[in-house]
Amino acid sequence: MxxxxxxxxxxxxxxxxxxxxxxxxxxxxxxxxxxxxxxxxxxxxxxxxxxxxxxxxxxxxxxxxxxxxxxxxxxxxxxxxxxxxxxxxxxxxxxxxxxxxxxxxxxxxxxxxxxxxxxxxxxxxxxxxxxxxxxxxxxxxxxxxxxxxxxxxxxxxxxxxxxxxxxxxxxxxxxxxxxxxxxxxxxxxxxxxxxxxxxxxxxxxxxxxxxxxxxxxxxxxxxxLGGVTRISMPAAALAAEQARKLFPEAVVDAEEETPTTGTLTIRTTEPAAVLAELAARDALRGLSVRGTTLEDVFLSLTGREYRA
CATH class of the missing domain: 3.40.50.300 (P-loop containing nucleotide triphosphate hydrolases)
Incomplete structure (x- = not known):
């Protein structure tokens, strides 16, 4: 030992x-x-x-x-x-x-x-x-x-x-x-x-x-695990369909409670390009960026199913 x-x-x-x-x-x-x-x-x-x-x-x-x-x-x-x-x-x-x-x-x-x-x-x-x-x-x-x-x-x-x-x-x-x-x-x-x-x-x-x-x-x-970056913004800043056309390689999730509230999340391995495009469209207000975390690693290794 x-x-x-x-x-x-x-x-x-x-x-x-x-x-x-x-x-x-x-x-x-x-x-x-x-x-x-x-x-x-x-x-x-x-x-x-x-x-x-x-x-x-x-x-x-x-x-x-x-x-x-x-x-x-x-x-x-x-x-x-x-x-x-x-x-x-x-x-x-x-x-x-x-x-x-x-x-x-x-x-x-x-x-x-x-x-x-x-x-x-x-x-x-x-x-x-x-x-x-x-x-x-x-x-x-x-x-x-x-x-x-x-x-x-x-x-x-x-x-x-x-x-x-x-x-x-x-x-x-x-x-x-x-x-x-x-x-x-x-x-x-x-x-x-x-x-x-x-x-x-x-x-x-x-x-x-x-x-x-x-x-x-x-x-x-x-x-x-590799770097998937989550870019979240108010849903009113960019329509989900427009985001999917702008970023075809990304995964776009929209959670809209009303037409003016909710969150749009873009999951991408190329965050710089996405952020540059959003900046050009003046869509950075209220934006948050989160990289890969240990929780992502945990879920990747153990799965997402419910445990007793």
Whole structure:
């Protein structure tokens, strides 16, 4: 195992009856890396994470975390990793401050460290609130606080920003980015938010049906997909039929609610030519341009059908 690797998983498999939840997953995560695992519901993300964390044993395959197997759990390993899982579970009848101070005490840390993490996550004003009375977003942030109170070397986060409002999401991004960049913490997270993965992760693995389809930096995945640019404008600026005649190689979608409202979208691989023509027709007012994103890559690899 290379010294710089925080995680090595080789051909891990896990089945539940006839369902193959994890089907030959191999991953390497470098120390200090911010690594994302993406996939539709049922792709095997959470099971893969639980195996690496040592919460589940694989049916076959090999896993090493910080140079040793994650199971059986050891006291030394538990001090080096932090885990935040999807299901929020707290000690009953404790306030937010008491909850996080309890976790700090388990690691023999002073109460001041717990209070520092409460402030970091914007929960100081909720310190004396019982955990069962916290909002979903506040409870989610407290759960993450319990996972990072001991400043772990390796942090596992399973959909950490689910249920958070946009402001809280962005603030949490800053916290996680600081843990990674300033403190050197290796972070592994699952998320359904493509913008989150694109913003935070050095590399992402896209999973489906228990397998890793691609594992690369977001920019590499986007570049490899090829550049389709979406140019959107008010439908009143240019008639759809006229746009189709002007740009026969492009795909033109019109969503017209009334003759004067709605949106016209032109999908093209030659945005410069389209924009030049629109400029010549004085049709740039209200226009927006969006290039290929990680969401486009995700849909290209996993499909667009609904998942249970």
């Amino acid at each position: 290379p010294m710089q690797a925080a995680i090595v998983a080789e051909d891990i498999r896990k089945a539940y009856g006839p369902t193959q939840a994890v089907d030959g997953v191999s991953l390497t995560v470098a120390r200090g890396e911010f690594f994302g695992i993406l996939g539709p519901n049922g792709a095997g993300k959470t099971t893969t994470l639980e195996i690496v964390e040592g919460l589940r044993r694989p049916d076959s395959g090999r896993v090493e975390v910080l140079g040793q197997p994650p199971t059986p759990r050891t006291r030394g390993m538990l001090r080096r990793i932090g885990v935040q899982i999807q299901g929020l579970t707290f000690f009953e009848r404790l306030t937010a401050r008491e909850q996080i101070r309890t976790f700090a005490a388990l690691y023999k840390l002073p109460a001041s460290r717990a209070d520092e993490v409460l402030e970091m996550l914007g929960l100081t004003d909720k310190a004396d609130t019982l955990t069962e009375r916290l909002s979903g977003g506040q409870a989610q942030r407290l759960s993450i606080g319990c996972a990072i109170v001991h400043a772990p070397e390796l942090l596992f986060l399973d959909e950490p920003t689910a249920g958070l409002d946009p402001q809280a999401r962005r603030n949490l991004w800053d916290v996680l980015r600081g843990l990674n960049e300033r403190d050197g913490c290796t972070v592994v997270l699952t998320t359904h938010y493509m913008d989150e993965a694109e913003e935070l992760c050095h590399r992402v693995a896209i999973m489906d049906t228990g397998r890793v389809l691609r594992a690369d930096p977001p920019a590499t995945l986007i570049r490899d």
